[in-house]
Amino acid sequence: xxxxxxAVIHDIGYRHYDGVRLGRGRATLALGVQSLRGVFGLGRTVxxxxxxxxxxxxxxxxxxxxxxxxxxxxxxxxxxxxxxxFMQAVIAIFLAAQSPYLVAPDLRFRVLPLYLSRPLTVTDxxxxxxxxxxxxxxxxxxxxxxxxxxxELLVDLPGPPHTADYLGAxxxxxxxxxxxxxxxxxxxSFTPRRGLGVASVIAFYMFxxxxxxxxxxxxxxxxxxxxxxxxxxxNPFFLVDYAQSALFGTTPVNTESAPPGIASCxxxxxxxxxxxxxxxxxxxxxxx
Amino acid sequence: MTASATPCxxxxxxxxxxxxxxxxDDLTVAAGTGVTGLVGANGAxxxxxxxxxxxxxxxxxxxxxxxxxxxxxxxxxIRRVVGYMPEHDCxxxxxxxxxxxxxxxxxxxxxxxxxxxRAADTLRHVGLDEERYRPMGGYSTGMxxxxxxxxxxxxxxxxxxxxxxxxGLDPQGRDDMLALIRRVGTEFGINVLVTSHxxxxxxxxxxxVIVIDGGRLLRSSAIREFxxxxxxxxxxxxEGQQRLAERLTAGGETVAAQGRLLxxxxxxxxxxxxxxxxxxxxxxxxxxxxxxxxRRGRIEDVFKEPVA
Numbered sequence: 001x002x003x004x005x006x007a008v009i010h011d012i013g014y015r016h017y018d019g020v021r022l023g024r025g026r027a028t029l030a031l032g033v034q035s036l037r038g039v040f041g042l043g044r045t046v047x048x049x050x051x052x053x054x055x056x057x058x059x060x061x062x063x064x065x066x067x068x069x070x071x072x073x074x075x076x077x078x079x080x081x082x083x084x085x086f087m088q089a090v091i092a093i094f095l096a097a098q099s100p101y102l103v104a105p106d107l108r109f110r111v112l113p114l115y116l117s118r119p120l121t122v123t124d125x126x127x128x129x130x131x132x133x134x135x136x137x138x139x140x141x142x143x144x145x146x147x148x149x150x151x152e153l154l155v156d157l158p159g160p161p162h163t164a165d166y167l168g169a170x171x172x173x174x175x176x177x178x179x180x181x182x183x184x185x186x187x188x189s190f191t192p193r194r195g196l197g198v199a200s201v202i203a204f205y206m207f208x209x210x211x212x213x214x215x216x217x218x219x220x221x222x223x224x225x226x227x228x229x230x231x232x233x234x235n236p237f238f239l240v241d242y243a244q245s246a247l248f249g250t251t252p253v254n255t256e257s258a259p260p261g262i263a264s265c266x267x268x269x270x271x272x273x274x275x276x277x278x279x280x281x282x283x284x285x286x287x288x
Numbered sequence: 289m290t291a292s293a294t295p296c297x298x299x300x301x302x303x304x305x306x307x308x309x310x311x312x313d314d315l316t317v318a319a320g321t322g323v324t325g326l327v328g329a330n331g332a333x334x335x336x337x338x339x340x341x342x343x344x345x346x347x348x349x350x351x352x353x354x355x356x357x358x359x360x361x362x363x364x365x366i367r368r369v370v371g372y373m374p375e376h377d378c379x380x381x382x383x384x385x386x387x388x389x390x391x392x393x394x395x396x397x398x399x400x401x402x403x404x405x406r407a408a409d410t411l412r413h414v415g416l417d418e419e420r421y422r423p424m425g426g427y428s429t430g431m432x433x434x435x436x437x438x439x440x441x442x443x444x445x446x447x448x449x450x451x452x453x454x455x456g457l458d459p460q461g462r463d464d465m466l467a468l469i470r471r472v473g474t475e476f477g478i479n480v481l482v483t484s485h486x487x488x489x490x491x492x493x494x495x496x497v498i499v500i501d502g503g504r505l506l507r508s509s510a511i512r513e514f515x516x517x518x519x520x521x522x523x524x525x526x527e528g529q530q531r532l533a534e535r536l537t538a539g540g541e542t543v544a545a546q547g548r549l550l551x552x553x554x555x556x557x558x559x560x561x562x563x564x565x566x567x568x569x570x571x572x573x574x575x576x577x578x579x580x581x582x583r584r585g586r587i588e589d590v591f592k593e594p595v596a
Contacts, residue, residue, distance in 0.1 A: 013475060014413060014475055014476040014477075015409065016444050016477070017398070017402070017406055017443065017444035019398070019399070019402050020398075020399060020402070021368065021396075021397040021398065021443075022397040022398070022399060023397060024364070024397075026397060026399075027394065027395050027396070027397050030391075030394040030395065030400075031394075031395065034391060034394075043387070044382065045382060048382075105380050105382075106380075109377065109378065109379060109380045109381065110374070110376050110377060110378045111378050111379075111380055113372075113374050113376075113378060114372070114374070114378050114392060114395075114439065115395060116344060117342055117344070117367060117370075117371075117372035117374075118367055118368075118392075118395045118396050118397075119364045119367050119368050119396070119397065120395060121364075287344065
C-alpha cells in the first residue's frame with residue numbers, strides 16, 4: 001500500500017515574460033530616479049550616505065539659526081536670494097563629491113555599453129544623469145529656503161513677509177541647479193576615476209572663485225569699478241546671482257558695478273549649452 | 289545554408305572600416321534559430337559584428353538585419369528584443385547582483401515589480417544563490433560571468449549575443465557555462481549567438497557555426513558537417529611530400545599541404561580507409577615517415593585549400 005505524497009516540489013523551469021514592456025521614456029525615468037537616490041546615498045552603503053547627508057544637514061544650519069533669531073530677536077537676518085552665495089562652499093563640495101558618483105563608475109566599470117545595448121540612447125542617459133543632479137541641487141537649496149520661509153510665516157515678524165524674495169530665490173535655485181549640474185557632469189565625465197573627478201570639480205570652483213576675486217579686487221582698487229562686475233561673472237555663483245537679479249528682481253550680493261542683466265543671462269545660457277554639448281560629444285565618443 | 293523564414297540575423301556584403309583597420313570585409317552570412325557559434329581569432333571582427341547587429345555601429349557598406357529588423361534604421365526596436373553579454377567586465381563592484389539585474393531589467397523597460405521577479409528567476413536559472421545579495425566586487429570570475437549572462441537574459445529576449453562567455457574561466461567553469469548556454473538555446477527557447485576563439489568549445493553547444501577571419505567569412509555550416517570535416521590526420525615525411533600528396537589525392541582522399549605537413553581529411557563513412565591509404569602510400573613510395581597524428585579543432589586546418 002502506498003501513501004499519497006502530501007506536497008510536491010515542481011521545477012517549473014524557465015518561464016517567458018509576456019507582461020508589459022515600457023518605452024524608452026520610462027527606462028530613462030527609472031535611471032534618473034536611481035541616480036537621484038544614489039546622489040543622497042539611498043540604496044548604497046552607509047559610507048556613501050555620510051557625505052551627502054552631512055552636507056545636506058550643514059545646509060540646514062543657517063536656516064535653523066535664522067529661524068531662531070527671528071523667533072527670539074524678531075529680526076530678519078538672512079535674505080533668501082543670498083543664501084546660495086553665502087553657502088557656496090558647501091554647495092561646491094556637494095557638487096564635487098556627488099557628480100563623479102553619477103558618471104564615473106559607469107565609465108570605469110564599463111556599464112555604459114550595457115545601457116546602450118538597451119533601447120536607451122546616449123542622450124537619454126545624459127539627460128537622466130543631468131536631471132538627477134539638477135533635482136538634487138535644487139532640493140539642497142529649496143528645502144532650507146522653504147523651511148526658513150515657513151519659519152518666517154510662523155514667527156510672524158512685523159511687516160509683510162518676504163514672499164517675492166523667497167520666490168525669486170527659488171527661481172535662482174533652478175538656475176543654480178541647471179548651471180552647476182551641467183558643469184559638474186561635464187567635468188566629472190572626462191575621467192573614469194572618481195577621485196580625479198572630485199578633484200577637477202573642486203579645482204574648477206576654487207580656480208574660478210579665486211580668479212574672479214583677484215580680478216575684481218584689482219579692478220576695484222584701480223578704480224575701474226564697471227569692469228569689476230564682469231570679473232565677478234567668472235565665479236559661477238556670482239554669475240547666477242546676477243542672472244537671478246535680472247530675471248526675478250532680487251538684490252545681488254555685489255551691488256556695486258553689476259554688469260547688464262542680459263549679459264549674465266546670456267553667459268549663463270552659453271556655459272550651460274557648452275557644458276551639455278561637451279558631455280554629449282564625450283559620450284558619443286565613449287559609445288562608439 | 290538553411291535558415292527558417294526569418295533568420296536570427298543576416299548580413300549582406302557587410303563591410304566595416306575603421307580609420308586604420310578593416311574589421312569586416314564584404315561579409316555575407318545568415319543564421320537560423322537555435323545556438324549559433326561565431327568563431328575567429330582575436331581581432332577577427334566578432335565584437336564589431338555584434339556591435340553592428342545591435343545597431344550601435346554604422347556600417348561602411350552593405351546591410352545587416354536582426355530578427356527581420358534593419359540595423360541601420362531599427363536599432364532601438366532590435367535592442368528591445370535582444371540581450372547582450374559583453375566580453376569585458378561590466379559590473380559595478382559596490383552593487384549586489386540582485387540590485388544590478390533588477391536595474392538592468394528596468395532599463396529594458398520592465399516595470400519595477402516585474403523586474404524584481406524576473407531578476408530573481410534569472411539569477412536562479414544561471415545558478416547564483418545566496419551570494420546574489422552580496423556586493424559583486426567580491427565575486428569570482430565564474431560568478432561574474434553568470435551575472436553578466438543574467439543581465440542579458442533578464443528581459444526575456446528573443447535573441448541573445450554572448451561575446452566570449454567562457455573567457456577567463458577554469459575548465460570546470462567553462463563546462464558549466466557551456467551547459468548553461470546550451471540550456472538557454474534549448475530549454476529557455478532563446479536564440480543564441482555565441483563567440484569564441486576556440487572551435488572545439490563551440491562544437492559542443494552549437495547547432496551551427498560561422499567562422500570568420502580577418503573580417504571575411506571562412507565558413508558557415510551546421511555543426512555536424514563541421515566535426516566531420518574537422519577530423520584530419522597530419523602526416524610528415526622526410527622527402528617526397530609532393531608524391532605522397534598526389535598518390536593520396538589519386539586515391540580519392542582530400543589532402544592539404546601546410547608547410548612540411550600534409551593534412552588528410554578522414555573519410556566520414558569509413559575512417560579506417562583513410563588511415564590504411566596513408567599507411568599503404570607511405571610504404572609503397574618507400575618514404576621515411578616522421579610524424580602521423582590525429583588533429584582536431586584547429587580552425588586553420590579545416591580551411592586549407594586542397595592540393596590540386
